[in-house]
Amino acid sequence: MKENALPQQLDQMITGYWVSQSIYAAAKLGIADLLVAGPQTAELLADATKTNCGALYRLLRALASVGIFAENEQREFALTPMAEFLRSDIPGSKRALALMSGDEQFQAWSEILYSIQTGKTSFDKVFEKPIFEYLADNPDKGKIFDQAMTGIHGRETGDIMNAYDFSGINTLMDVGGGNGSNIVNLLHNYPEMKGILFDLPQVVERAEPYIEQAGLTDRCQLIGGSFFESVPAGADAIFLRHIIHDWDDEKSLTILRHCHAVMSENSRLLVVESVIPPGNDPFPGKFLDLVMLMIPGGKERTAEEYEALFEQAGFELTRIIPTESELSIIEGTKRLP
Structure with missing residues (x-):
């Protein structure tokens, strides 16, 4: 060198x-x-x-x-x-990600030292409210956020489908499913499956045209609500993709316990997140973890941290399935007494 x-x-x-x-x-x-x-x-x-x-x-x-x-x-x-x-008109567009990253997220990053010194979210300091409240109050920004997530998730979806066999699931509920891109892909790949999209009422409202356009109104139920209050019953698999990493352990346990309350002993919990590996090797989740610190106030976790989180919520972590992307599928079942 x-x-x-x-x-x-x-x-x-x-x-x-x-x-x-x-x-x-x-x-x-x-x-x-x-x-x-x-x-x-x-x-x-x-x-x-x-x-x-x-x-x-x-x-x-x-x-x-x-x-x-x-x-x-x-x-x-x-x-x-x-x-x-x-371009804004192609599948997998990164325009919305560039807009989101260069605007609010860039401003939040400018206050990284505040987050390191206090452990608090710099986004709240800059914008004087939490990010999801900010997005609800600014629908145009909420739409950009949805589009940015679709641009990110698009490359991951095929890897998730290749890594995990969803057959045998009758009804899958996508908790925090956003604009519906997750559930649409799953239902298209598994024609016998039915779906439930659960998210905040204003988010579900934004998702409704997308579900209609996909021709899935007869197979996908849309339910508005807060996973901090409850989660609907009726699914034999609960799917949370890029949800748990948004929250600290206390809030994550609230979400998982609400999922636990509506699951049977044969149900599956599927958490899709980056699992931080040990060592010094590069891994995208290590910097995404800083995004979680500064913007929503969550964190990326190691396998041991997920195992502890599942146990506290009443689940047994059955396996962690890596995908070709940086994501893993963390599978859990209801722990028997």
Whole structure:
């Protein structure tokens, strides 16, 4: 390794937000959507986005240097394979993730030291309310959040389906199921299965058109409520994907105990989360854990921490099934007396 390689590597880490915030700006301006018809000059794009032509050119030139957009000899900018994912009209779009990450989440990250010093959420400090209350009060932001989660979950869904056999489940309840993308994929893959989507009333309302569009209104029941108060009965498997990591142990135990209360001894609990491995190797969940600290106030957990959490909630952790992504399926059953 060259003598200056480590300092250069550290430089790139320190200034990483230069790239992420540039992507945010391009996503906010909808540049990728404007380039679908073909290459355009910075002048035309500036007219369309009501921005300063020179400043926009500099932004796009910088992004082109990292493979997002490409400039030709006519000083026109075009989409690249990576930039395609910043379009708003394609499956797996990352535009909403860029918008969410570059706006509220970036502001929360700017107060990371507050969270490290206090153990409290920096999001609440910046926005003066918890994130899910903020999203409820700002429906436009809630819609972006839903779209961002769909963009993240899309690449994970196939890995979950490949890793776990859902056959034999008659009715699966997706607790905290958001816009319905989880339950739609499961029901399409298992035509004999019925589903229940359970989330806050305003979230279920946003999900209803998606369930209708998927043609699943006769197989998927939508129920609004709070999992901190109760969970509906009627399912033989309860599915929680990226839910438990949003909350501290006390709140997580409340959710799990409400699930426990409506389950039979033959029911299955399926918690889908990152399970933090031991050691120093890179793992996405280790930085996602910091997001949980600063934004919702939750945490990513180790296998031992999940085992303890399940035991306290009355479950036996039967197995942890890794997927091809960073996620694992943590399976539990009701512990017999």
